[in-house]
Amino acid sequence: MSDINKRDSMDAGISEITKKFADAQITQKDVEGATSQHLVSLTSLPPSVRNRIYSYVLDTELVNVGNPNVSYTHELTNNTLHFKASRPPFPICSSLFYVNKQISEESRLFFYSKNLWVRFEMYTADARHAKNLLEDSGVLFAVAREDVIVRSQQHALDMMLVEKNSNQKRATVMFPAQYLPRLINFMQQASQASSSWTRGHAIFLTLKEVHGTEIASVQGDLLEGFRALTGFSKAVVEGKEIIPGYADGLAESMMAETFDVDTWFNTLNDILSRGEDQKDKKEYKSSIQQCRTAIIALTYGYLTRAELLHSQPEAFHRRVQRLRYNLERTLSASLLAVASPSTNAKPLDWLTTPSISSSTRHHTATALLAAETASSHALSLSTDSPSPSSNPWYRSLPAELIPPNKDAWFTSEEKARAWLELGKAHYSLGECLFAAGDLERADRLLMEEAGLKPGDEVLMATRSEVKMWFERAREGIDWNVRPGSSLRKVALLAKNAHVK
Known part of the structure; x- marks a missing residue:
């Protein structure tokens, strides 16, 4: 072995040290390469976080929190009102629309689906009428140039109000749908102050863009509130995505002399009938929208006509509760059918x-959870459950506005059908132990009903269906799985889907 003399570090020359330092220098390129691996950008954040950020800069309500009130001035140019605001009415961060393709698409979709803009035009011979309506109603509206508003293609609703067949357009403004109730309330007060106000006006409503939002929900936000108005000389409701039959029923209600309780109920009952027909034809998505439309209309009715509806005789309340029960049960069945292609196996x-x-x-997780909720609602109504957690009215109405209910208004067979739907939902959610309990209760109720209706073929067919699902549920019970864990797993999946 040859000897190699090791040199002490102190023997190193200055020139060698300088060379080593030069070789060890970090260039700007090295810095950029290292930091780029840890750089956090908007697109790298989870969708839920991005949506939260969008809400702070694009939600027309949140961006106004803490800001002073807006006041408007106007001038009449070429017979048309032009408004100026004391500050930007909606100080959103529109620069997000131009960042890049992904952020642009996401932010625009969030902006238009969250706010649902309404383009409002008013025709009247007297410009003061348009001015008073816009300023006194409390609507917060944008003050963009009329030609810009006219070119808009992304708003959700076109609303045109024509006074005494006038062809003179006095104002064109744009505002978010959350201010629509203020405008409707103003028109309602005007009609109460003067019985000829609505008779002297025609109204035209055209649903334009829903931006991926459920159509029943959009109709509820944009159109259902107009059912509070009556007596228009003409009312036209249209839109290619409106649920069949809804537009005609709403227009007829707005042109009626007064609000009629029986007509209102029959309109909603017709929607239920269409939903049941769609379910029987296996057009389940359409059935879901029909049922949800009627449920929203029921809720609006008790919010806007509470005193009149509560003053009706008991027979009317019974019809209302049975209508709601059938809506919830049909909704549950259609939702389960939508999810069934994915849940046919274990x-x-x-x-x-x-x-x-x-x-x-x-989508399957969301549909199954909604089906479980709807079937729970139907069961709560048919048993007149005192628990507000499953009573559908408690979710949308103050306690004092909830219509009265009695479990005697429902037969044992109807209660059994509610238990059956709930059992099917629990089975599909993987909660076989819950499902077996639900189906056992359904069978017990059907046995009671069978004693009253011996030989009833429909009843026997329902019992056979209950037994079939009970056997499935019993075979699927896994005693090693804690009850409720599958439900929580599906709920988490649906929640994650919702925020994306």
Whole structure:
């Protein structure tokens, strides 16, 4: 072995040290390469966080928190009102629309779907009428140039109000849908102050863009409130995505001399009938929208006509509660049918089946949870449950506005059908132990009803269906799985899908 003399570090020359320092220098390129791996950008954040950020800069309500009130001035140019605001009415961060393709698409979709803009035009011979309506109603509206508003294509609703067949357009403004109730309330007060006010006006409503939002929800936000108005000389409601039959019923209600309770109920009952027909034809998505439309209309009715509806005889309340029961049960059945292509195998297999996409899993989870909720609502109504957690009225109405109910208004068979739907929902959610209990209760009620209706074929068919689902549920029980854990798993999946 040859000897190699090791040199002490103190023997190193200055020139060598200088060379080592030069070789060890970090260039700007090295810095950029290292930091780029840890750089956090808006697109790298989770969708839920991005949506939260968008809400702070694009939600027309949140951006106005803490800001002073807006006052308007106006001038009449070429017979048309032009407004100026004391400050920007909606100080949103529109620069997000031009960042890049992804952020632009996301922010625009959030902005238009969250706010649902209304373009309002008023025709009147007297410009003061348009001015008073806009300023006194308390509507917060944008003050963009008329030609810009006219070119708009992304708003959700076109609303045109024509006074005494005038062809003179006096104002064109744009405002978010959350201010629509103020305008409707102003028109309602005007009609109460003068019985000829609505008779002297024609109204035209055109649904334009829903931006991916559920149509029943959009109709509720933009159109259902107009049912509080009556007596118009003409009312036209249209839009390619409006649920069949809804537009005609709303227009007839707005042109009626007064609000008629029986007509209102029959209109909603017709919506239920269409929903049941769609379910029987296996057009489940349409059935879901019909049922949800009627439920929203019921809620609006008790919010806007509470005194009149509560003053009706008991027979009317019975009809209302039975209508709500049938809506919830039909809704549950249609939602389960929508989810069934993914849940035909064993419970929760759809969560891990490779052939089922993540998008389908999200939709399935959402549909199953909604079905479980709807069937719980139907059961709560048919048993007159005192628990507000499952009573559908408690979710949308103050306690004093909830219509009266009695479990005697429902037969044992109807209660059994509610238990059956709930059992099917629990089975599909993987809660087989819950499902078995639900179905056992359904069978017990059907046995009671069978004693009253011996030989009833429909009843026997329902019992056979209950027994079939009970056997499935019993075979699917896994005693090693804690009850409720599958439900929580599906709920988490649906929640994650909702925020994306």
